[in-house]
Amino acid sequence: MPEHPSGSENIRPTAQSSTLIEDPTDVTYRAPYPWATRRASPAETSPWSSDEDDPLLSEAEPGSERSVRSRPSVRRLSAGLVDLPRVSQVDPATAILRDPEVPEDKRFCWKCQQPVGRSTGDGPGPTSGKCPKCGSPFNFRPLLSPGELVADQYEVQGCLAYGGMGWIFLARDRNVSDRWVVLKGLQNPLDFEAHVVALAERQFLSEMAHPGIVKIFNFVKHRSAEGVPCGYIVMEYVGGQSLKEMLDLRAPERIPVAEAIAYVMEVLPALDYLHSFGLAYNDLKPDNIMVTEDEVKLIDLGAVAARESGGSLYGTLGYQAPEFTSTGPTVASDIHTVGRTLAALTLNMPTERFGPKLPGIPSPDEEPVLRRYPAFRRLLLRATDPDPAQRFPTAYAMYRQLAGVLRAVLAEDTNREYPQTSAVFGSPRGDFGIDTLIRQTDGVIEGVHRAPTLDPPSIVAALPVPLIDSEDPSAELLTPLLHGDPRQTLDTLRQSTADMSAGAIGTPETFELEGALTAVRAYLDLGEVEQAREHLARLLPAYRTDWRIDWYTGIAELSCAEYERAYDHFDRVHSMVPGEIAPLLALAATAELLIQTHEGSDEPDRWRAAATEYYRSVWRNARGVASAAFGLARRLAVDGDVATAVATLQQVPHSSRHHNAARMTACLLLVTKPVTELTQADLDAAAAHLHALPDEPRLLQLQAIVLSAALAWLHRGGQPDPRTTILGFRYTETGLRGGLESVLRAVARATSNRLHRYALIDLANNIRPRSLW
Numbered sequence: 001m002p003e004h005p006s007g008s009e010n011i012r013p014t015a016q017s018s019t020l021i022e023d024p025t026d027v028t029y030r031a032p033y034p035w036a037t038r039r040a041s042p043a044e045t046s047p048w049s050s051d052e053d054d055p056l057l058s059e060a061e062p063g064s065e066r067s068v069r070s071r072p073s074v075r076r077l078s079a080g081l082v083d084l085p086r087v088s089q090v091d092p093a094t095a096i097l098r099d100p101e102v103p104e105d106k107r108f109c110w111k112c113q114q115p116v117g118r119s120t121g122d123g124p125g126p127t128s129g130k131c132p133k134c135g136s137p138f139n140f141r142p143l144l145s146p147g148e149l150v151a152d153q154y155e156v157q158g159c160l161a162y163g164g165m166g167w168i169f170l171a172r173d174r175n176v177s178d179r180w181v182v183l184k185g186l187q188n189p190l191d192f193e194a195h196v197v198a199l200a201e202r203q204f205l206s207e208m209a210h211p212g213i214v215k216i217f218n219f220v221k222h223r224s225a226e227g228v229p230c231g232y233i234v235m236e237y238v239g240g241q242s243l244k245e246m247l248d249l250r251a252p253e254r255i256p257v258a259e260a261i262a263y264v265m266e267v268l269p270a271l272d273y274l275h276s277f278g279l280a281y282n283d284l285k286p287d288n289i290m291v292t293e294d295e296v297k298l299i300d301l302g303a304v305a306a307r308e309s310g311g312s313l314y315g316t317l318g319y320q321a322p323e324f325t326s327t328g329p330t331v332a333s334d335i336h337t338v339g340r341t342l343a344a345l346t347l348n349m350p351t352e353r354f355g356p357k358l359p360g361i362p363s364p365d366e367e368p369v370l371r372r373y374p375a376f377r378r379l380l381l382r383a384t385d386p387d388p389a390q391r392f393p394t395a396y397a398m399y400r401q402l403a404g405v406l407r408a409v410l411a412e413d414t415n416r417e418y419p420q421t422s423a424v425f426g427s428p429r430g431d432f433g434i435d436t437l438i439r440q441t442d443g444v445i446e447g448v449h450r451a452p453t454l455d456p457p458s459i460v461a462a463l464p465v466p467l468i469d470s471e472d473p474s475a476e477l478l479t480p481l482l483h484g485d486p487r488q489t490l491d492t493l494r495q496s497t498a499d500m501s502a503g504a505i506g507t508p509e510t511f512e513l514e515g516a517l518t519a520v521r522a523y524l525d526l527g528e529v530e531q532a533r534e535h536l537a538r539l540l541p542a543y544r545t546d547w548r549i550d551w552y553t554g555i556a557e558l559s560c561a562e563y564e565r566a567y568d569h570f571d572r573v574h575s576m577v578p579g580e581i582a583p584l585l586a587l588a589a590t591a592e593l594l595i596q597t598h599e600g601s602d603e604p605d606r607w608r609a610a611a612t613e614y615y616r617s618v619w620r621n622a623r624g625v626a627s628a629a630f631g632l633a634r635r636l637a638v639d640g641d642v643a644t645a646v647a648t649l650q651q652v653p654h655s656s657r658h659h660n661a662a663r664m665t666a667c668l669l670l671v672t673k674p675v676t677e678l679t680q681a682d683l684d685a686a687a688a689h690l691h692a693l694p695d696e697p698r699l700l701q702l703q704a705i706v707l708s709a710a711l712a713w714l715h716r717g718g719q720p721d722p723r724t725t726i727l728g729f730r731y732t733e734t735g736l737r738g739g740l741e742s743v744l745r746a747v748a749r750a751t752s753n754r755l756h757r758y759a760l761i762d763l764a765n766n767i768r769p770r771s772l773w
Contacts, residue, residue: 081406081418082262087240087291092180095239096158096170102127102140106162111136113317142167143185143224149174150232151220154183163287163300170237173217180237181217184302185230205233205301207277212270214238214290214299238299240292243345247286252348257373258413260345261406263289264338265399266296271334272395280307280329284337285319286344305329318357319344323388332388335398339383339391346376360384375408375617378578389545400424404579411620419622423467425582426482430462431627432589434658437634438665444701445751452634453596459589460559462627464582465521466548473508478518486522493519513543520552529559547576554586563594581618581625588614588631611635623651626658633665642673646685660696663689667702671709678713680720680731687726700747703727707740734769741768 104124107117109131116138117125128139140162148156154171160182161168169183205216218234243263246255255263267289274281283303290299303314308328315324321336340357343349347367350358361380364370370377379401385391392398400423407418432454439450465482468475477496481489493515500507508514516535523532536553543549554569567590574583591611595604612635618628629652636645646669652662667689670682686706693699710726711733720731729739741764748760 081410082258084259084262087293089239089293092170092237092239093157095160097160100142100159100162100167102162107138107140109134109136109138110314142169143226143228143230144169144183144222145225148225150183150222151218154181154220154234156183161287163302168300171234173234182235182237183232184235184300185232205304208274208301210270210273211295212267212297213273214297214301216301233302235299235301238290238292238297240290242299243286243289243291243341246291247345254347254369255345257346257369257376258406258409260342261376261402261409263291263296263345264342265402265406267298268338268395268399268402270298271338272399274304275307275331275334275395278307279304280331280334281337282315282324282329282334283319284334284341285316286341289341307331318349318351318359321388322359322386327388330388331394332391335391335395336384336388338395338398339380343380343384373405373409373412375405375578378575379405382575382578393545401577401579404577404581406579407621408579408617415620417621417623419624420579420581422464422580422582424577425464425580426467428462428464428582428585428625428627429483430458431658432458432462433592433627433630433634434661436630437637438661438668438698441664441668441698441701441705444704444747446753446756454589454592456558456561456593459586459593460524460555463555463586463589466517466551468514472510472514474510474514477508477511478514481518482521486525489522490519493522513539513546517548517552524552524555524559527559529556532556547573550576551583554590558586558590558593561597563590563597566590567594581622584614584618585625585628588618588628592631592635608635608639612639619648619651623653624656626652626656626662629662630658630665633669637669642669645669660693663693664696664698664702668705671706675709675712675716678709678716678718680713680718683710683713683726690727700743700750704740704743704747707736707743711736711740737767737769740764 102117104118107115107125109116112131112134114131114133116131117127117129117140119125127141128137130137142159144150144156144167146156146158150156150171153173153175155174157170157172159167160170163184166185169185171181171183173179173181206219208216215236216233217236220232220234221229222232223229241249243255254260267284271281271284281298281301281304283300284298288298288300290297305314305328307330310328315337319337319340321330321333324333327333343361344357346369347362349362350360352358361377361384362370364374364377370380379398383391383398392401404420404422407420410416411418436452436454440452443449468479468482470479481492496505497515499505500511516539520532520535523529523535532552533556536549536556539546539549550569550572554566554573557563557566557569567587570583570586570590574580574587577583588611591607591614594607595611598604598607612632615628615632615635618625619632622628629648633645633648636642636648646666649662649666649669652659656662667686670686670689671678673682683706686709690699690702690706696702707727707729710731714720714731714733714736722730722732724731725735727739729735744760744764744767748757748764751757751760
């Protein structure tokens with residue numbers, strides 16, 4: 001499969017800044033086009049909450065006002081979503097190593113990665129020599145000394161660090177205002193292959209111009225005091241701290257997940273920029289990400305190489321992709337290093353003794369961080385999947401999912417809503433489960449019991465549709481069909497296919513996939529599931545990594561009541577796009593359907609936990625998705641946590657068209673708990689909800705239920721203040737009976753069922769207050 005397959009994962013953003021933002025109201029765009037490749041217009045994405053702008057584009061704290069701050073003590077990453085302490089500016093001279101020596105446990109052959117220069121019984125290990133395995137020369141001594149003038153221009157000040165390809169020196173540029181520069185030499189100047197790498201670097205590194213990548217100033221040759229000729233890359237000096245240094249300062253603690261994601265999101269545009277030139281970075285790791293006062297940059301371009309190139313490949317074990325030595329540099333291998341870097345920043349990764357980090361991601365049982373942030377775990381697993389085809393197809397695709405995961409992490413940390421704009425899903429097409437609980441009260445009017453169960457067709461109709469990339473060759477033809485009449489969609493597809501076959505119009509190169517998926521959506525909307533399945537089966541062999549096939553297959557299984565299969569497909573979609581809300585909503589609804597199917601067995605325990613957690617995740621992130629609020633309330637109520645269920649329903653915004661339904665459902669939950677748990681506060685709260693709904697059609701039946709609960713509570717031994725009232729009736733036997741009688745008679749007048757009317761009148765006669773006449 002190609003590295004950039006057609007699909008909605010590759011939808012591009014509107015122009016965004018990838019820079020650090022000191023003030024959320026003062027966004028400075030470092031470059032007009034921080035992404036190397038194309039973008040989509042705002043109309044191509046649909047917010048889950050129509051009342052909110054995308055916080056990635058603009059996010060301000062509640063109650064904040066515009067202000068001017070000259071030197072803020074904190075700065076913001078990811079468009080203001082994450083606050084971080086400012087990194088202090090330091091004198092570059094203080095970064096020079098006093099004793100530049102490579103520890104023996106860090107000495108490895110640059111070519112075969114075998115340990116070299118190690119101690120033996122005869123004394124300390126040699127700092128230079130040849131690898132006993134492959135014969136490649138090694139030299140761990142600095143070839144330049146302080147005060148030495150390189151190329152008659154750069155005065156060496158000392159060693160800064162030892163990198164993957166050799167020593168890195170700090171120098172002064174005596175020809176340009178004595179500016180600080182960095183000289184990066186080759187690990188083995190006598191090695192021919194290393195010189196070939198240096199020659200290749202000269203050809204493309206000088207063309208790199210991105211705010212997130214260190215600048216290359218020059219390429220020079222110099223003969224050391226020992227007479228050894230060597231080439232050096234002259235780069236800008238980037239002050240601050242590397243993420244590796246930050247980790248060392250926090251040890252044994254790791255960097256918080258939100259901070260780590262924010263840092264990585266700052267460098268992903270730089271990787272995408274390199275990829276657009278046909279290059280791969282190859283050596284992403286905490287050491288090579290530098291955080292300064294106001295920016296995050298990739299440093300050390302020594303391992304950058306053309307994609308799928310052969311020859312000497314440079315990288316770091318523990319971060320490199322497993323296929324790296326066989327495939328060469330690819331976008332997928334770079335994505336792997338991003339995932340490993342995120343893991344190294346946030347997790348205690350298992351490491352070989354005196355060696356690289358071991359492959360794999362720890363389990364949630366081993367790392368509490370992964371239990372707390374399950375979407376983050378899924379993102380790490382996809383980024384580092386052993387199969388390159390299963391990883392994120394582009395740096396931008398990973399960026400978008402990281403943005404969603406970041407919101408989920410922040411929502412978990414702060415219990416605040418972080419609504420998102422999806423680049424790969426449209427808006428939900430409707431809601432489901434809104435009246436699942438409250439419609440039970442209709443039995444008071446109709447005399448018919450209504451089970452509080454979900455309706456599968458309403459779920460299928462409500463779930464969103466995956467988007468088509470606006471710059472996909474098929475987009476102009478197919479985008480108008482995504483939300484149109486399904487029969488008209490199929491007619492248009494048939495006509496277009498005929499025109500293509502006749503040569504009347506051209507055939508877009510992606511039409512086989514995109515046209516088939518559009519037809520699948522139409523067939524599913526029509527309930528013609530078998531036709532949809534046939535199209536999906538034909539697509540699967542050639543497009544097995546396209547998660548939309550799993551999404552539509554899950555919808556098809558849901559339509560046929562194959563809920564466990566549907567759940568498995570939605571789970572795979574969640575793993576492929578872990579920053580999206582749509583798969584979470586689908587998983588929650590499917591798990592609830594499975595509870596209904598497996599009621600009475602041991603299996604529902606798994607589905608109960610899943611439904612509750614996924615509904616909670618959706619609602620915590622997007623208060624505009626009312627289906628999640630009602631679903632979470634149902635699950636909490638069943639589990640006996642009525643207080644939290646009611647609190648959840650009270651969070652439904654006043655602007656929501658389901659606000660009244662949320663109030664009525666909260667009222668119902670308050671008064672239908674066991675009478676032994678009922679309190680006067682519950683009854684009063686329920687009555688308060690009804691007072692706010694004077695024109696609601698279900699008002700009478702809810703009043704009857706509340707008064708009935710109050711009477712039962714009184715019979716149970718409740719002791720209210722007799723001077724208080726509920727719904728206008730006193731908290732006494734006579735007052736509550738009289739109130740319930742009048743409400744039941746009003747309900748009887750409203751019912752159209754003659755027999756049920758008689759039953760209600762009989763009940764009112766039985767409940768009315770006793771009298772002597």
